[in-house]
Amino acid sequence: MPTSKTKQAKVTDYNLPDERGHFGPYGGLFVAETLMESIEELKEAYAKYIQDPNFLAELDADLHDYVGRPSPIYHAERLSHETGGAQIYLKREDLNHTGAHKINNTIGQALLAKRMGKTRIIAETGAGQHGVATATVAARLGLECVVYMGAEDIQRQSPNVYRMKLLGAKVVAVTSGSQTLKDALNEALRDWVTNIDNTYYIIGTVAGPHPYPAMVRDFQTIIGRESREQMINKTGRLPDAIVACVGGGSNAIGLFYPFIEDESVSIYGVEAAGLGIETGHHSAPLCAGKPGVLHGNRTYLMADVNGEIIETNSVSAGLDYPGVGPEHSWLKDIGRAEYVSIKDDEALEAFHRLTRVEGIIPALESSHAVAYAVKLAKTMSPDQSVLVNLSGRGDKDIFTIAKLEGIEL
Amino acid sequence: MSRLDECFKSLQLSHQKALIPFITAGDPNADFTLSCMHQMVDAGASMIELGVPFSDPMADGEVIQQASERALANGMSLKGVIDIVKSFRKTNQKTPVILMGYLNPIEFMGYEVFSKAASEAGVDGVLTVDIPPEESADLIEAYARYDIAPIFLLSPTSNESRIKKVSAVAKGYIYYVSLKGVTGAGHLELEHVEQKIRQIKQLTSLPIAVGFGVKNADIAAKIAKIGDGVVVGSALINCITDYVGDERQGQQAISDLLNDMRNAMDSAIQ
Numbered sequence: 151m152p153t154s155k156t157k158q159a160k161v162t163d164y165n166l167p168d169e170r171g172h173f174g175p176y177g178g179l180f181v182a183e184t185l186m187e188s189i190e191e192l193k194e195a196y197a198k199y200i201q202d203p204n205f206l207a208e209l210d211a212d213l214h215d216y217v218g219r220p221s222p223i224y225h226a227e228r229l230s231h232e233t234g235g236a237q238i239y240l241k242r243e244d245l246n247h248t249g250a251h252k253i254n255n256t257i258g259q260a261l262l263a264k265r266m267g268k269t270r271i272i273a274e275t276g277a278g279q280h281g282v283a284t285a286t287v288a289a290r291l292g293l294e295c296v297v298y299m300g301a302e303d304i305q306r307q308s309p310n311v312y313r314m315k316l317l318g319a320k321v322v323a324v325t326s327g328s329q330t331l332k333d334a335l336n337e338a339l340r341d342w343v344t345n346i347d348n349t350y351y352i353i354g355t356v357a358g359p360h361p362y363p364a365m366v367r368d369f370q371t372i373i374g375r376e377s378r379e380q381m382i383n384k385t386g387r388l389p390d391a392i393v394a395c396v397g398g399g400s401n402a403i404g405l406f407y408p409f410i411e412d413e414s415v416s417i418y419g420v421e422a423a424g425l426g427i428e429t430g431h432h433s434a435p436l437c438a439g440k441p442g443v444l445h446g447n448r449t450y451l452m453a454d455v456n457g458e459i460i461e462t463n464s465v466s467a468g469l470d471y472p473g474v475g476p477e478h479s480w481l482k483d484i485g486r487a488e489y490v491s492i493k494d495d496e497a498l499e500a501f502h503r504l505t506r507v508e509g510i511i512p513a514l515e516s517s518h519a520v521a522y523a524v525k526l527a528k529t530m531s532p533d534q535s536v537l538v539n540l541s542g543r544g545d546k547d548i549f550t551i552a553k554l555e556g557i558e559l
Numbered sequence: 560m561s562r563l564d565e566c567f568k569s570l571q572l573s574h575q576k577a578l579i580p581f582i583t584a585g586d587p588n589a590d591f592t593l594s595c596m597h598q599m600v601d602a603g604a605s606m607i608e609l610g611v612p613f614s615d616p617m618a619d620g621e622v623i624q625q626a627s628e629r630a631l632a633n634g635m636s637l638k639g640v641i642d643i644v645k646s647f648r649k650t651n652q653k654t655p656v657i658l659m660g661y662l663n664p665i666e667f668m669g670y671e672v673f674s675k676a677a678s679e680a681g682v683d684g685v686l687t688v689d690i691p692p693e694e695s696a697d698l699i700e701a702y703a704r705y706d707i708a709p710i711f712l713l714s715p716t717s718n719e720s721r722i723k724k725v726s727a728v729a730k731g732y733i734y735y736v737s738l739k740g741v742t743g744a745g746h747l748e749l750e751h752v753e754q755k756i757r758q759i760k761q762l763t764s765l766p767i768a769v770g771f772g773v774k775n776a777d778i779a780a781k782i783a784k785i786g787d788g789v790v791v792g793s794a795l796i797n798c799i800t801d802y803v804g805d806e807r808q809g810q811q812a813i814s815d816l817l818n819d820m821r822n823a824m825d826s827a828i829q
Contacts, residue, residue, distance in 0.1 A: 187716035456636040457667030
């Protein structure tokens with residue numbers, strides 16, 4: 151059941167982050183001096199081009215012709231009917247080129263890299279979606295591309311590894327630490343500091359040092375801007391609730407941001423509860439972590455009492471991250487958004503349900519959002535609506551699912 | 560006068576440069592670290608940088624990453640590092656000790672609690688890799704209450720305004736990162752280091768220690784001619800991993816390397 155019925159806080163004149171990248175006490179710029187100059191350079195370039203009509207026109211054209219935007223909103227009638235509550239709508243980011251929302255951001259950052267004169271792109275990836283989206287834009291712009299990926303994730307997500315290689319990227323296996331997304335991020339930062347002159351680092355989520363959380367958000371808000379307009383066109387009003395899964399939180403903030411000042415819209419971020427919050431084997435820093443500093447920003451983290459980052463657990467590689475974008479930490483603290491969690495088995499059930507009832511195979515990440523939306527819709531009336539960000543398609547996950555169910559492909 | 564300032568002053572009087580070994584605390588265990596600290600002083604170390612292991616050491620190369628992993632696997636923590644310093648101070652009140660690590664363990668302990676405990680144990684300075692001056696106000700305030708010197712990095716890419724920003728808040732010394740990269744990386748270009756240090760010296764009167772990529776006595780001697788101190792880390796940790804299971808041999812190798820560096824540095828500037 152949805153965890154609380156408390157009314158979410160009203161927010162007006164929302165204008166964060168501040169100049170130095172702070173969302174209240176969160177965010178900021180926590181990196182070694184060796185990276186400061188590159189980050190200053192990026193900050194200046196971003197501030198300049200995000201107001202440059204030529205840059206924005208090129209971005210818009212690419213989003214339209216190359217990514218296939220706008221992505222539609224789909225009324226999941228059978229799922230809504232079966233659920234027996236509010237009407238469930240899906241924002242179809244799974245229909246984007248490369249199959250997820252990730253490309254909204256990589257297109258934007260790659261155009262920026264090109265204008266900054268960088269010839270080499272690096273990225274970290276967990277599930278491989280961001281890696282594929284990065285390799286894709288690098289191929290298109292003729293830029294060298296190196297993707298860091300935890301050795302364990304390479305095992306889990308071999309189809310995406312092959313995709314990246316087909317696209318001409320070099321995939322580097324990261325064997326340090328827990329060999330997952332956080333370690334890939336560490337390794338990408340080490341590469342960046344070593345090759346600072348010609349290299350642009352495309353971070354895939356709304357984490358990292360300022361300006362990344364704000365910049366990645368800005369590139370992803372296309373999701374929320376379109377959704378707002380589409381829901382009004384389709385239903386005559388705004389949705390009553392919006393739901394998105396949260397790993398680092400880029401698809402979620404992309405949906406949430408344009409709705410922050412809409413008091414009538416409740417916002418729900420869904421973290422991965424893994425085997426259950428109470429077991430400790432989860433990836434839910436907002437639900438069960440505490441604030442600290444990692445990867446360049448202050449935010450909620452999963453760490454032990456000594457501040458060492460602990461291993462996370464989720465059936466979905468894309469949610470398997472011990473931190474979360476700092477803006478989510480702030481939205482949680484001020485009570486504007488509610489952060490909840492969904493367990494592996496609940497997400498798997500939602501995966502099958504959406505596939506069978508609507509003919510849409512969702513990514514395991516997005517299945518967490520679908521699972522929560524169904525729970526939430528049940529508590530609402532049929533004249534209300536819930537909009538879910540279907541952030542990616544599930545083709546990449548069929549091997550994982552088959553394996554879990556003991557099926558050999 | 561603080562232990563750090565006194566140390567640099569007395570080095571100056573004896574026409575020597577600071578030799579600053581770095582080892583990761585708890586690699587492979589706390590007892591080794593403690594006895595190694597004393598031996599390093601005997602081998603000519605002027606002060607000691609003690610690495611606080613962290614699960615996500617973003618600015619470190621493979622050698623120090625693995626040292627961190629070994630130390631954490633053996634249960635080392637920020638509190639454990641402070642305890643090592645406390646033990647060291649029982650017989651050595653003279654040699655400055657600087658902790659070097661990442662911010663999160665300090666965040667979790669709390670700035671005030673950490674500063675008090677570190678100061679009482681005899682820590683003289685703290686270098687936190689992932690906190691630039693812009694985010695440091697609260698931390699520096701806490702350090703000031705307990706006479707801990709905030710040590711900051713400067714790098715080849717630090718421009719004049721950054722050098723000024725860092726110099727305005729740094730105490731003890733400035734740690735100059737000699738190359739673009741992570742600890743233990745590639746090779747450093749002395750000419751560039753010299754140029755940059757000349758620029759930094761025009762903007763601050765703090766001593767400048769140079770680290771990252773100092774692999775042997777020859778490089779140490781050349782650095783001694785241009786900076787006020789030489790930091791050596793990965794090369795020492797390699798001595799430990801070269802003799803896994805034989806801690807005495809590892810310690811001996813560390814002492815030998817430091818001895819060589821001390822002699823080479825001293826003859827280079829005499």
